[in-house]
Amino acid sequence: MAFTLDDLPVFPHMPLPDGDTPQFVAARIIDAFDRNGVSGVFALANSWPLDVDPKHALILDDWIAAGHHIGNHTHTHPLLNETSAEDFNHDISIADDLLAPWISKAPLRAFRHPLEQWGNTEEKRVAVNAHIDRLAYQSVGVTSWFYEWEWDRAWRHLLQTGRTEEAERLKAEFSQDSNSCSCKSRVLVGQLLHVSKHRLNTSVPLIAGRLAASFVAAFLSVFVGHAFLSEGFDFISHEVFTDEPAC
Numbered sequence: 321m322a323f324t325l326d327d328l329p330v331f332p333h334m335p336l337p338d339g340d341t342p343q344f345v346a347a348r349i350i351d352a353f354d355r356n357g358v359s360g361v362f363a364l365a366n367s368w369p370l371d372v373d374p375k376h377a378l379i380l381d382d383w384i385a386a387g388h389h390i391g392n393h394t395h396t397h398p399l400l401n402e403t404s405a406e407d408f409n410h411d412i413s414i415a416d417d418l419l420a421p422w423i424s425k426a427p428l429r430a431f432r433h434p435l436e437q438w439g440n441t442e443e444k445r446v447a448v449n450a451h452i453d454r455l456a457y458q459s460v461g462v463t464s465w466f467y468e469w470e471w472d473r474a475w476r477h478l479l480q481t482g483r484t485e486e487a488e489r490l491k492a493e494f495s496q497d498s499n500s501c502s503c504k505s506r507v508l509v510g511q512l513l514h515v516s517k518h519r520l521n522t523s524v525p526l527i528a529g530r531l532a533a534s535f536v537a538a539f540l541s542v543f544v545g546h547a548f549l550s551e552g553f554d555f556i557s558h559e560v561f562t563d564e565p566a567c
C-alpha cells in the first residue's frame with residue numbers, strides 16, 4: 321500500500337482547532353509516519369498558501385527533509401467538473417511554477433486531481449490530460465478514502481468546548497470501532513489483501529489518500545501502526561501509481 325496525503329501545507333476546507341497551526345499539523349503527521357517507519361509518502365500540495373504566507377514553504381521543506389515527496393495538486397484546488405479546462409490547466413501551471421523547488425526533488429512528477437474529479441466531459445478530460453502530459457506529470461488516483469473529514473468538525477467542537485475525554489474517545493473510535501467508516505474501509509482492504517495473497521497468489525496494490533487536516537494528525541500514528549502494520553500491509557512509496565483513475 322502506498323500512503324498519500326492531500327492538501328499540504330494547509331487543508332483549506334475546515335478551520336483548525338484553536339491553538340493548532342499548519343506547522344503543528346504537518347509536524348504531527350511527519351512524526352506519525354516516522355514512528356511507524358513509513359517513508360516516501362507523496363504529499364499532493366496546493367501552492368496558494370505560499371502566496372498567503374511564504375513561511376508555509378518551511379512545511380514543504382520539512383516534509384522533504386523527513387524523507388517524503390511533493391507533487392502537484394493545483395494552485396487553488398479548483399474542481400474540474402465545475403471549471404473550464406483552460407482555467408484548470410492555468411491553475412496547474414501556476415502550481416507547477418511555485419512548487420518547482422520541491423517537485424524537482426521527487427522521484428517522479430506526481431499530479432492529483434482535487435477530489436478525484438478527472439473531468440465531467442470527454443473534451444475536458446482530453447484537454448487536461450494533454451496538459452498534464454505536456455508538463456510530464458503522472459496522474460495519481462486513490463483506491464481508498466477514509467472519510468476523516470466527516471469526523472473533523474465533531475472532533476474540533478469537542479476540543480473547543482473542553483470535552484477532551486470525549487475527543488479522545490472519538491479518535492479511538494475512528495481508528496478501532498468496527499462501525500466507523502474508517503474501519504469498514506480498512507476491513508474491506510484487509511479482506512482484499514487476504515484474498516489476493518492467499519487465493520490468487522499475488523498482491524493488490526492500494527493507494528490510500530488522507531488529508532493534511534488536524535484530526536488526521538491526531539490519530540495517524542495509532543491508525544497506521546495498529547490498523548495497517550499489524551494486519552500485514554507492506555508500505556511502499558510510488559511504485560503502484562498508475563496514470564488512470566484508481567477506482
Ligand SMILES: [Zn+2]
Pocket residue numbers: 326327393397434435
Ligand atoms: Zn485536495
